[in-house]
Amino acid sequence: MNRTNVGANLPALRSHNTALVLDLLRTAGGDGISRLELAERTGLTPQAVSKITGRLREEGLAAEAGRRASTGGKPRTVLRLVPEAGHAIGVHLDRDELRAVLVDLDGAVVGERCLPMDLGAGAEAVVEGVARAAEGLAESVASVLGVGVALPGPLDHVRGVLHRVTGFPEWDGFPLRDALAARLGLPVVVDKDTNAAALGLAVADEGASFAYLHLGTGLGAGLVIGGVVHRGARTGAGEFGHQVVQLDGPVCGCGNRGCIEALCLGAVGRGDVAEAARVLGVGAANLVGLLDIDLVLLGGRTVASAPEEFVAGVRAVLRERARGEEAVPVRIAPGGVRGVAEGAAQSLLAPLFGRADG
Amino acid sequence: MNRTNVGANLPALRSHNTALVLDLLRTAGGDGISRLELAERTGLTPQAVSKITGRLREEGLAAEAGRRASTGGKPRTVLRLVPEAGHAIGVHLDRDELRAVLVDLDGAVVGERCLPMDLGAGAEAVVEGVARAAEGLAESVASVLGVGVALPGPLDHVRGVLHRVTGFPEWDGFPLRDALAARLGLPVVVDKDTNAAALGLAVADEGASFAYLHLGTGLGAGLVIGGVVHRGARTGAGEFGHQVVQLDGPVCGCGNRGCIEALCLGAVGRGDVAEAARVLGVGAANLVGLLDIDLVLLGGRTVASAPEEFVAGVRAVLRERARGEEAVPVRIAPGGVRGVAEGAAQSLLAPLFGRADG
DNA sequence: CCCACTTTCGCAACGCTGTTGCCAAAGTGC
DNA sequence: GCACTTTGGCAACAGCGTTGCGAAAGTGGG
Numbered sequence: 001m002n003r004t005n006v007g008a009n010l011p012a013l014r015s016h017n018t019a020l021v022l023d024l025l026r027t028a029g030g031d032g033i034s035r036l037e038l039a040e041r042t043g044l045t046p047q048a049v050s051k052i053t054g055r056l057r058e059e060g061l062a063a064e065a066g067r068r069a070s071t072g073g074k075p076r077t078v079l080r081l082v083p084e085a086g087h088a089i090g091v092h093l094d095r096d097e098l099r100a101v102l103v104d105l106d107g108a109v110v111g112e113r114c115l116p117m118d119l120g121a122g123a124e125a126v127v128e129g130v131a132r133a134a135e136g137l138a139e140s141v142a143s144v145l146g147v148g149v150a151l152p153g154p155l156d157h158v159r160g161v162l163h164r165v166t167g168f169p170e171w172d173g174f175p176l177r178d179a180l181a182a183r184l185g186l187p188v189v190v191d192k193d194t195n196a197a198a199l200g201l202a203v204a205d206e207g208a209s210f211a212y213l214h215l216g217t218g219l220g221a222g223l224v225i226g227g228v229v230h231r232g233a234r235t236g237a238g239e240f241g242h243q244v245v246q247l248d249g250p251v252c253g254c255g256n257r258g259c260i261e262a263l264c265l266g267a268v269g270r271g272d273v274a275e276a277a278r279v280l281g282v283g284a285a286n287l288v289g290l291l292d293i294d295l296v297l298l299g300g301r302t303v304a305s306a307p308e309e310f311v312a313g314v315r316a317v318l319r320e321r322a323r324g325e326e327a328v329p330v331r332i333a334p335g336g337v338r339g340v341a342e343g344a345a346q347s348l349l350a351p352l353f354g355r356a357d358g
Numbered sequence: 359m360n361r362t363n364v365g366a367n368l369p370a371l372r373s374h375n376t377a378l379v380l381d382l383l384r385t386a387g388g389d390g391i392s393r394l395e396l397a398e399r400t401g402l403t404p405q406a407v408s409k410i411t412g413r414l415r416e417e418g419l420a421a422e423a424g425r426r427a428s429t430g431g432k433p434r435t436v437l438r439l440v441p442e443a444g445h446a447i448g449v450h451l452d453r454d455e456l457r458a459v460l461v462d463l464d465g466a467v468v469g470e471r472c473l474p475m476d477l478g479a480g481a482e483a484v485v486e487g488v489a490r491a492a493e494g495l496a497e498s499v500a501s502v503l504g505v506g507v508a509l510p511g512p513l514d515h516v517r518g519v520l521h522r523v524t525g526f527p528e529w530d531g532f533p534l535r536d537a538l539a540a541r542l543g544l545p546v547v548v549d550k551d552t553n554a555a556a557l558g559l560a561v562a563d564e565g566a567s568f569a570y571l572h573l574g575t576g577l578g579a580g581l582v583i584g585g586v587v588h589r590g591a592r593t594g595a596g597e598f599g600h601q602v603v604q605l606d607g608p609v610c611g612c613g614n615r616g617c618i619e620a621l622c623l624g625a626v627g628r629g630d631v632a633e634a635a636r637v638l639g640v641g642a643a644n645l646v647g648l649l650d651i652d653l654v655l656l657g658g659r660t661v662a663s664a665p666e667e668f669v670a671g672v673r674a675v676l677r678e679r680a681r682g683e684e685a686v687p688v689r690i691a692p693g694g695v696r697g698v699a700e701g702a703a704q705s706l707l708a709p710l711f712g713r714a715d716g
Numbered sequence: 717c718c719c720a721c722t723t724t725c726g727c728a729a730c731g732c733t734g735t736t737g738c739c740a741a742a743g744t745g746c
Numbered sequence: 747g748c749a750c751t752t753t754g755g756c757a758a759c760a761g762c763g764t765t766g767c768g769a770a771a772g773t774g775g776g
Contacts, residue, residue, distance in 0.1 A: 005565060007375050007400035008366075009734050010762050017365050017763085035725075042365035048763050050725060073723025074771040207363060209591050221648070225588070232650020233567050239647035242679075244640050247604045247621075256679060263605075282602050287648070289597035290579070292590020321600075321614060367763050368733050375734085393754070406734050408754060431752025432742040 017044065019354030021052050025062055025081040026106060026353055027206060032065045034076035053079055061085045061105075081105055086352070087141045089134050090345025092193065092338075093151035095119050095167070095217070098129055101338060102137040102144075103345040105352075107203060109338065111137045119151075120167075123174050131183045145352075146187035148344035149176065150196035152218070157235035160190040189347040193340045194238055198222025199229050199350065200343025201297060201333060210295035211287050212333055213240060213280065215302040215310075219261040225291065227355065245282050265302075273306050277313020284314050285321045288328050299333035307332050375402065377712030379410050383420055383439040384464060384711060385564055390423045390436035411437055419443045419463075439463055444710070445499045447492050448703025450551065450696075451509035453477050453525070453575070456487055459696060460495040460502075461703040463710070465561060467696065469495045477509075477523065481532050489541045503710075504545030506702035507534065508554035510576070515593035518548040547705040551698050552596055556580025557587050557708065558701025559655060559691060568653035569645050570691055571598060571638065573660040573668075577619040583649065585713065603640050623660075631664050635671020642672050643679045646686050657691035665690050 008016075020042050024033055035053060039046040056062035057079075065080040083104035092099040096118065102111030113133045119126065130149065138144045153171075154163040160177020181188040191199070198212040199222070207227040214220050221240030223230040231237050241261030242254050249258025250266065260283040267276035284296050296314065303310045315330040322328075335342060350356070366374075378400050382391055393411060397404040414420035415437075423438040441462035450457040454476065460469035471491045477484065488507065496502045511523035518535020539546040549557070556570040557580070565585040572578050579598030581588040589595050599619030600612050607616025608624065618641040625634035642654050654672065661668045673688040680686070693700060708714070 005378070005399075007378055007402035007406070007734090008371055009402070009406075010371075010760085011734095013366055013368075013371050013733085013762060020363070020365055036723090041363075044365035044367070045764060046725070047765080048365070048367075051763080054726090070772050071723075072773055073721080074725080074773095076724065223648075225583070230583070230649070233652050234650055237648065237650035239650075242647060243644045245602055245605055245616075247607075247637070247640060249605075255681060258603075279605070282605060286601045286644070289600060290581075290595065290645070290648070291588070292592055292595035292597075294591050323613060365763090368731085369763095371733065371762085394752090403735060404754070405736080409734080412755090428743050429752075430744055430750080432744095432754080434753065 016354065017042070017048070018052055018056070019352065021049065021056065022061065022081070023206075023353035023355070025056075025079060026203075028080065029106070030080065032078035032080040034068060034078055036076055038079075059085075083108060084141075086145055086349075087138075087143070088145045088345040088348035089137055089147045090196070090341040090343065090347075091130055091133065091147060091149045092196070092341035092344060093117070093119065093126070093130070093149060094193075095152065098133060099338065099341045100130070100133040100137055101341045101345060102141065103342060103349070105349065107200075107342065107346060107349065109342065111140060112338070113137060120170070123171065123176075123179070127176070127179050127183060130180060134184060134186075144186060146189065146348040147180065147184060148189045148191065148196065148347035149180065150191050150193045150340050150344040152193050152220075154236055155190060155192060157189075157191055157195070157231055160188065162190075187348065189344075191344060191347055192220070192222075192235075192238065194220040194222035195229050195231060196222075196343035196347065197299060197333065197335070197340045198224050198343065199346050200335060200339055202227055202229065203346055203350070203353075203355070208295065209291070209293040210297060211240075211284070211291075211293055212297045212299060213284060214300040215264065215280065215298070216300035219264055219280075219300075221287070223291070223293075225293070240283060240287070243283055243286065245279065245286070268302055273309045274313055276302075277310045278317060280310065281314035281317025284330070285317050288318060289321070294328060296328060296330045297333035298330065299335075299339065303332070374712065375400070375406070376410055376414070377710065379407065379414065380419065380439065381564075381711035381713070383414075383437060384561075386438065387464070388438065390438035392426060392434035392436055394434055396437075417443075441466060442499075444503055444707075445496075445501070446503045446703040446706035447495055447505045448554070448699040448701065448705075449488050449491065449505060449507045450554070450699035450702060451475070451477065451484070451488070451507060452551075452698075453510065456491060457696065457699045458488070458491040458495055459699045459703060460499065461700060461707070463707065465558075465700065465704060465707065467700065469498060470696070470699075471495060477526050478528070481529065481534075481537070485534070485537050485541060488538060492542060492544075502544060504547065504706040505538065505542060506547045506549065506554065506705035507538065508549050508551045508698050508702040510551050510578075512594055513548060513550060515547075515549055515553070515589055518546065520548075545706065547702075549702060549705055550578070550580075550593075550596065552578040552580035553587050553589060554580075554701035554705065555657060555691065555693070555698045556582050556701065557704050558693060558697055560585055560587065561704055561708070561711075561713070566653065567649070567651040568655060569598075569642070569649075569651055570655045570657060571642060572658040573622065573638065573656070574658035577622055577638075577658075579645070581649070581651075583651070598641060598645070601641055601644065603637065603644070626660055631667045632671055634660075635668045636675060638668065639672040639675025642688070643675050646676060647679070652686060654686060654688045655691035656688065657693075657697065661690070 039049045068076040083106040098117035099114045177190045202224045212222040219241030221238045242259045246258030252259035252262035263279045318327045397407045426434040441464040456475035457472045512521040523529040535548045560582040570580040577599030579596045600617045604616030610617035610620035621637045676685045
């Protein structure tokens with residue numbers, strides 16, 4: 001059950017166990033999973049699993065899908081999630097482009113729209129553009145759980161209010177979530193782009209702890225601790241770009257000296273990718289040492305321009321710091337250009353599967 | 359309910375709610391708390407709270423303690439925790455000293471032993487010393503929940519095995535938890551000193567997120583995120599001292615360059631406390647930005663030698679980085695020399711109050 | 717082909733959880 | 747002294763996972 005400070009009653013118990021079973025059905029994917037396996041994985045009795053899956057089948061969320069080979073007795077019936085039973089929309093609002101995807105319960109993309117969009121065109125125009133894209137995608141399915149919107153810059157995830165989108169001061173304080181929810185009549189969740197990407201990557205690995213480092217026009221991080229995106233008290237966590245790694249170093253746009261972002265992008269500007277990767281690696285190693293995470297994933301346009309060099313450079317620093325012990329692996333984040341939009345859609349799906357926010 | 363991947367049944371529901379009520383009774387302290395307040399805080403119905411507190415009173419864990427002023431009707435009956443209903447022992451194994459405390463359910467110290475102890479005297483002698491101290495303290499009470507042991511250096515908190523206690527290679531791989539549990543016949547928990555201190559500080563604040571930075575002969579951190587000590591995948595989190603804040607800086611004992619610990623202790627060695635505090639502040643600011651925590655607490659012998667200067671220096675860096683927004687507060691960690699031992703004892707008490715490990 | 721055996725899985729009864737309806741107890745205030 | 751408010755326990759209840767048991771559906775030896 002998720003960490004809360006509130007009491008739990010029978011309905012809470014039921015929804016917890018139901019979410020747990022749904023999550024296992026999802027992670028099992030197309031192969032499916034049998035009732036007894038569900039019982040083993042959850043610790044519930046087979047009978048309880050039968051009751052839960054029976055309800056899910058009645059609601060159309062689960063279905064039988066063949067059976068396993070017998071091991072000397074009645075073969076196990078395999079259950080699977082019915083992906084078409086629910087959909088969510090994810091929107092990635094970048095500085096110059098809007099990308100919206102429609103995903104099913106499995107997280108598979110079943111619809112997509114991509115159009116140029118100037119974030120500076122004003123709140124009304126952007127809200128309207130997002131709303132039209134969402135409505136267009138929603139047409140093809142019976143119902144939509146909600147819309148997740150991811151965009152750069154600091155924001156208040158809990159209230160869904162933007163703080164100061166870098167380069168677009170007119171957005172400061174705009175209640176994007178409520179404006180969009182009112183316009184669409186659907187639940188809306190607003191999140192930072194790096195957090196959305198991290199959430200999208202987190203759904204694949206149950207309970208993993210990793211950092212997603214995004215190097216594009218800026219440098220940010222999405223932190224996943226124990227399978228949950230860590231946003232912090234004021235939902236401002238992940239300020240990776242302005243970690244200082246060089247006391248009294250060069251001045252950064254933020255006003256400080258020796259920020260990773262300034263050093264890293266400066267090196268990129270000079271064409272010195274190896275140095276940029278080394279600086280990124282030092283920051284990653286700091287993060288790994290501080291939080292003891294399992295994995296570092298790299299993404300963003302700048303990384304995509306020389307993926308092998310960045311991975312190799314970061315990996316080298318982590319290896320050196322591990323001092324003989326096994327170093328934390330470094331990889332390019334899967335998902336590509338749609339990763340953020342897909343992750344934004346996952347904000348709506350996650351609660352179904354018991355993956356609450358952190 | 360705590361975040362797990364396991365199903366929950368009725369006994370789990372009951373123990374969750376019971377722990378929640380116990381936690382509220384504890385945080386209420388001597389003032390106590392009424393049944394209706396418990397109901398409001400937990401979200402349970404008053405009737406459920408009555409049943410739960412009724413069981414707690416039968417078990418002797420709770421008791422009635424007077425009544426509130428009436429607000430026009432029957433006055434509320436105040437309930438409080440019975441501190442003497444349970445005890446735990448916390449042991450702080452430092453390089454040259456052993457400190458053991460006996461605490462009650464409230465966390466109040468009701469017994470203490472402190473003796474010189476050379477960590478290099480060998481496993482058998484140290485285990486025996488700890489066992490004798492624990493037995494001596496346990497004599498005065500009916501029963502003890504268990505013993506928490508905190509010591510410096512990296513270790514495996516889950517298995518209770520030491521890795522390499524800095525300066526004492528003979529401890530490498532020693533299964534301290536099992537050895538002590540076998541010797542005493544009591545549950546034993548082993549933790550890093552910084553984590554124990556952090557846990558001790560965390561019990562006061564429900565759900566707080568903060569960092570405890572310990573500057574003594576070394577530099578380490580205990581991280582509390584959402585009221586839970588964050589230990590990481592391999593229970594190695596909190597490697598704060600070897601965060602690199604100066605690329606290609608001076609060589610540190612760990613082999614890297616520009617570690618906070620090397621810079622900070624170097625400055626202390628030169629008598630430049632202001633510079634040490636500035637370096638510590640840069641590290642603290644990195645941490646605050648990355649995790650978006652609420653509070654920074656400072657402790658350790660070196661900090662204790664010039665507390666105001668360290669607090670002021672760290673605070674100045676955080677203020678500068680906050681750029682006009684309200685900066686995260688910096689304080690000296692309360693608890694003093696007994697803080698680590700008290701926190702170690704809390705490792706045993708925490709599960710009673712639903713504060714699972716992170 | 718039959719029959720003993722294994723394994724899956726649902727029905728029914730059950731124990732226990734928090735919830736609801738109701739009422740006695742214990743105050744305040746006119 | 748009486749009307750009113752508020753607390754908190756008793757009893758009945760609905761709903762959760764669990765247990766006991768048996769039907770269903772396979773395998774494999776004779």
